[in-house]
Amino acid sequence: MVATGEATDDGSARPLRADAERNRRHILDVAAEVFAERGLAATLNDVAHRAGIGVGTVYRRFPDKDALVEALWERKFVVLLEVAEHAAASPTGADAVRSFVCAAAEARARDRGLVEVLARAPSDRTARQRARLHAMVDEMVVRAQREGAIRPDVVAADVPLLVVMVAAVADCARDVAPDLWRRYTELLLDGLRPGPGTTELSGPPLEPGELGSVLQRRPA
Template structure:
């Protein structure tokens, strides 16, 4: 049993390398990125890719699950924070940092999510709603802001910064600060449109 532990550790390491390499390869080449290129980038053989992920769709789903699980862990931990306003800002910061570290825009062309991705994403959405409810109940954000508003704003800082050629890697922080100031109740004006239907 002890002899198997290094193999399990290697498998975990290879899976992590593959997910990072695949995300980078898809970001650069889109959905046409080949398994051979992903394997080469990760420093493993094609067989290793298929041992972890039977199809390219499985690999894409794993990238999505990995990112959502990471945000879920952050959000669920922040639900216990004593300052709900700071907790919500920390969650939005973590979401923006994740997107800044790796371009995930290729996922928009990935097709319908799997049942597992849908389940985990809905869990994250529920966490976001709880974070917003807590912040709103404590007067840290305006009363007319909803969880769905925040879900839609999660990508906004990086999206805006992506339009600036040769932008500083930290430019997204400027726009996150503007967004969060807009969420505060101080000086808020009524919003001109109702929130979207539940996502």
């Protein structure tokens, strides 16, 4: 099999040499792995070392960390999209929402860099993709609300924040109790159900436009 001629993401000038292209993919794979374990705090040197190749090789292919992260954006994002599509196929809106929140939380618990990566790269295209995902979630939420299965005062923009909350538990309990986050995800999901005993949420949710800047902040 011959190289596809697709060196970089677009069909740019000259194709990479075979070994270079192989390395490029390898770097992406390893970077995804390293960022999953340690978040974006990991350095390109870490990635290179783990990949068993020289730092120079990494820096030649990706001028800096941002470039690498951007290249990673797509593959991290499709995970969520697929999760959303799977969830949207649920029989009820409530199931859809539950399924999505739970799967997104799980993805984030497993991948410490997920939110960080996705919140970066504010290009037009990524913005459009994010909007698309947001719309899907919104649809699930609205559907569930029409069924009366989740409280009327929550909103699609709440979902990422739920994930942030779960992520906090996942990160700090990772070593001691790797599955602890599930417990609190369930608690949160139960907080979404409507009915007697709920107190109207006191403040407004985040505007979708504010989400980006909020999610970028490292929770330190």
